[in-house]
Amino acid sequence: MKFVILYGTESGNAETVADDLVDELGTDNEVESVDMTDASAETLSPDALLLVVCSTHGDGGLPASAVPFAELLDTERPDLTGIRYAMFGLGDSSYETYSRGSERIDERLSALGATRVGEYGRHDASDGSLPNDAALEWARNLVGSLDEAQAVAR
Numbered sequence: 001m002k003f004v005i006l007y008g009t010e011s012g013n014a015e016t017v018a019d020d021l022v023d024e025l026g027t028d029n030e031v032e033s034v035d036m037t038d039a040s041a042e043t044l045s046p047d048a049l050l051l052v053v054c055s056t057h058g059d060g061g062l063p064a065s066a067v068p069f070a071e072l073l074d075t076e077r078p079d080l081t082g083i084r085y086a087m088f089g090l091g092d093s094s095y096e097t098y099s100r101g102s103e104r105i106d107e108r109l110s111a112l113g114a115t116r117v118g119e120y121g122r123h124d125a126s127d128g129s130l131p132n133d134a135a136l137e138w139a140r141n142l143v144g145s146l147d148e149a150q151a152v153a154r
């Protein structure tokens with residue numbers, strides 16, 4: 001399977017999550033990690049499953065590295081029909097806007113025609129756990145559910 005991990009971060013947590021996902025998935029798959037700041041419409045390919053890892057900053061806003069990507073989607077409005085993606089949001093439930101930054105990316109991708117697959121993963125920083133552990137568990141479950149779906153389709 002081919003994965004593109006697209007991360008949006010302000011203070012680096014989502015980037016370390018992306019690094020761990022590359023290590024986890026890279027043993028059996030082709031995996032590329034891209035900061036949203038460096039992403040273009042071509043980063044989103046129907047040949048790869050897009051894993052979007054994005055935090056929330058300000059009051060429910062996008063993290064700094066996700067802002068150019070959101071602007072690109074808003075201005076270029078690429079047709080994302082055929083693109084499949086899964087979401088993992090980093091946030092803190094002590095904010096009323098828990099995980100809202102990731103949802104802002106999710107809403108844009110789906111409005112442009114992309115299809116979200118699997119469970120919407122989230123990490124809540126208020127419980128003191130590491131986002132990396134939650135993300136690895138999410139990714140293992142995601143890959144397991146995709147493998148099952150493929151086996152059923154065969």
Ligand SMILES: Cc1cc2nc3c(=O)[nH]c(=O)nc-3n(C[C@H](O)[C@H](O)[C@H](O)COP(=O)(O)O)c2cc1C
Nearest residue numbers: 009010011012013014055056060091092095098099
């Ligand atoms: C100044 C600041 C504002 C934040 N605002 C929110 C917020 O509105 N909603 C939320 O769910 N989390 C919020 N968070 C929590 C971050 O999303 C969380 O710490 C995340 O792990 C940061 O990931 P990053 O280092 O990749 O940016 C905020 C954190 C900081 C430091």
